[in-house]
Every structure is written in structure tokens, then in C-alpha cells.
Amino acid sequence: MRVIPESELIINADGSVFHLHLKPEQLADRVVLVGDPDRVSTVASYFDTQECEVSSREFHTITGTYKGKRITVVSHGIGTDNIDIVLNELDALANIDFSTRTVKPAFKQLTLVRVGTSGGLQPFVPVGTYVAAEKSIGFDGVIYFYANTERVRDIAFETALKEQLDWKLSGLSPYVVPADHSLIEQITGNDIIRGVTIAANGFYGPQGRELRLPLADPKLNEKIEAFNYNGRQITNFEMESSSLAGLAALMGHRAMTVCCIIAGRVDKNMNTNYKGSLTGLIETVLERI
Ligand SMILES: O=P(O)(O)O[C@H]1O[C@H](CO)[C@@H](O)[C@H]1O
Numbered sequence: 264m265r266v267i268p269e270s271e272l273i274i275n276a277d278g279s280v281f282h283l284h285l286k287p288e289q290l291a292d293r294v295v296l297v298g299d300p301d302r303v304s305t306v307a308s309y310f311d312t313q314e315c316e317v318s319s320r321e322f323h324t325i326t327g328t329y330k331g332k333r334i335t336v337v338s339h340g341i342g343t344d345n346i347d348i349v350l351n352e353l354d355a356l357a358n359i360d361f362s363t364r365t366v367k368p369a370f371k372q373l374t375l376v377r378v379g380t381s382g383g384l385q386p387f388v389p390v391g392t393y394v395a396a397e398k399s400i401g402f403d404g405v406i407y408f409y410a411n412t413e414r415v416r417d418i419a420f421e422t423a424l425k426e427q428l429d430w431k432l433s434g435l436s437p438y439v440v441p442a443d444h445s446l447i448e449q450i451t452g453n454d455i456i457r458g459v460t461i462a463a464n465g466f467y468g469p470q471g472r473e474l475r476l477p478l479a480d481p482k483l484n485e486k487i488e489a490f491n492y493n494g495r496q497i498t499n500f501e502m503e504s505s506s507l508a509g510l511a512a513l514m515g516h517r518a519m520t521v522c523c524i525i526a527g528r529v530d531k532n533m534n535t536n537y538k539g540s541l542t543g544l545i546e547t548v549l550e551r552i
């Protein structure tokens with residue numbers, strides 16, 4: 264059996280995993296992921312009991328119970344590269360024996376729901392709407408570093424996407440990953456729109472925002488808004504759902520992202536005071552996870 268070297272699975276002196284600083288016994292099977300470390304405290308304010316709180320860099324974690332369910336809420340910061348760290352470390356906590364550095368014989372499946380904020384790309388997803396990423400389009404490249412990604416990607420959707428967007432950006436090849444179907448069914452009621460979410464590898468240029476720097480393809484957002492594949496339209500932009508769905512599917516975990524729209528990219532409006540509108544979504548996810 265392969266023993267994972269100290270430089271690959273990095274365990275701190277206190278027995279916790281390198282970035283998250285969590286120990287295996289501190290992780291619940293149900294995990295709520297959020298971008299903002301402060302949002303962790305908001306989610307945990309609904310908990311009936313709290314067993315641990317750990318902070319390290321942008322990774323803030325609280326494990327507790329909500330109506331009898333043991334739940335971990337963890338922040339991942341911004342970007343798909345952070346998701347690579349968080350997913351690998353959560354999976355290691357669940358599925359690698361830290362004393363022998365070997366993969367445990369029995370696989371433990373995690374349920375991972377990201378609750379985020381997002382920019383809306385269609386008139387039917389105005390500011391305040393909740394949108395689940397039934398499919399995620401990755402403008403990032405994290406997934407390409409892992410083997411056998413074809414088994415979790417929707418290659419036909421990718422082909423249609425590159426054709427309709429007349430993809431011009433060299434060095435980048437957008438990929439498409441569906442969220443876990445059973446989890447989408449579990450979390451998404453009539454109060455949440457099922458959408459197609461782009462995880463962009465930046466907030467400004469990669470989401471078509473122009474401040475001082477001109478864009479390489481100024482028509483890209485127009486093409487994104489007009490895209491239609493078998494009746495599916497692209498609904499929103501955020502920055503993590505693709506690598507979350509992709510890595511979780513490769514590892515065998517159930518994962519999805521659901522976001523509250525805070526920027527209306529069609530009407531060009533913005534809700535900077537969005538924290539109140541996120542609480543309804545947090546309550547819904549805690550009830551259904
Ligand atoms: O509010 P969070 O969860 O961070 O989500 C969104 O907000 C951040 C950008 O402002 C990105 O992380 C994006 O995915």
C-alpha cells in the first residue's frame with residue numbers, strides 16, 4: 264500500500280492538516296462551504312451546539328449541530344485554486360489514515376454544499392434570486408492537472424460552448440461539470456432556480472468587467488448571455504463551482520454550489536448590502552442538507 268510522503272500529505276505538529284488546521288475527528292460528513300471567513304460565523308449562529316472553531320489564513324471552520332445534524336462550515340476564500348486546497352484536505356481528513364499515511368480501506372463520502380454570492384447574467388435571475396449550479400463551466404484550469412477528467416465532464420456541452428462563444432482566448436479551454444444530481448434534487452426546491460454557472464478565474468476581466476484595462480474579447484459576455492444549448496442558458500458568474508463540482512466528482516463526493524445573485528450584469532445594478540439576503544439561503548441549505 265502506498266505511504267503518502269510527508270511533503271505531499273502535510274500534517275502539522277498538532278496532528279492537523281496543513282492549511283485548514285483541522286484534525287480528522289473535527290470534520291462532519293455534511294459540509295457547508297462559503298467564500299467569506301465571516302460567513303462561517305453567520306452559518307454557525309444557527310447551530311444548536313458547537314464543538315470546535317479553527318482559523319488559519321482564509322480558512323475558518325466551525326463544526327457543530329443543527330437540528331441533530333452534525334455539520335462543518337468552512338470558508339475557502341476566493342478562487343478555484345483555493346478549492347484545490349480545501350477539497351484535497353477535506354478528502355484527506357475523511358479518507359486517509361493520518362497515522363499510517365495510507366488511504367483508508369472504507370471510503371467515506373462527504374456532502375458538500377457551497378453557499379456563495381454571484382453575478383446574474385439573465386433577466387430571469389435578478390438581484391436577490393437564488394441559483395443552483397446544475398452545471399458549472401470552468402474558465403479555470405485546476406481540473407486539467409488530474410487524470411481521467413472526461414468521466415466527470417460534459418464534453419458535448421463543452422463543444423457547443425466553444426463554438427457558440429467563438430472562443431478566442433489562447434491557453435484556456437473552458438470545461439463543463441454537472442453538480443451531483445441527487446444533491447441538486449435534495450437542496451433545490453421551487454425557491455431556487457436551476458442554472459448553468461460560470462466559475463471565472465478572476466472577478467474583473469474574466470467576468471467581462473472593464474475598469475482601465477481593455478478586454479481581449481469585448482463581446483464575450485454578450486455571447487455568454489445569448490448562449491443556448493438544448494434550451495439551457497448560462498445564468499450566473501461566480502468563482503469556485505467548477506473545481507468544486509469537478510474535484511468532488513473525481514473523488515466520489517456529492518457536491519453542488521448555490522448562490523445569491525448580488526450583481527445584476529444585465530441591468531447593471533449591484534447590492535453591496537447583500538448579507539441579509541444570504542441568510543434566507545443559509546437557512547434553506549441548513550434545513551435541507
Ligand atoms: O461570496 P463568495 O462565496 O466568496 O462567492 C463569490 O464572491 C467572491 C468574489 O467577490 C468569489 O469567491 C465568488 O465566487
Ligand SMILES: O=c1cc[nH]c(=O)[nH]1
Nearest residue numbers: 380381382501502526
Ligand atoms: O458579480 C459577481 C458577484 C459576486 N461574485 C462574483 O464572482 N461575481
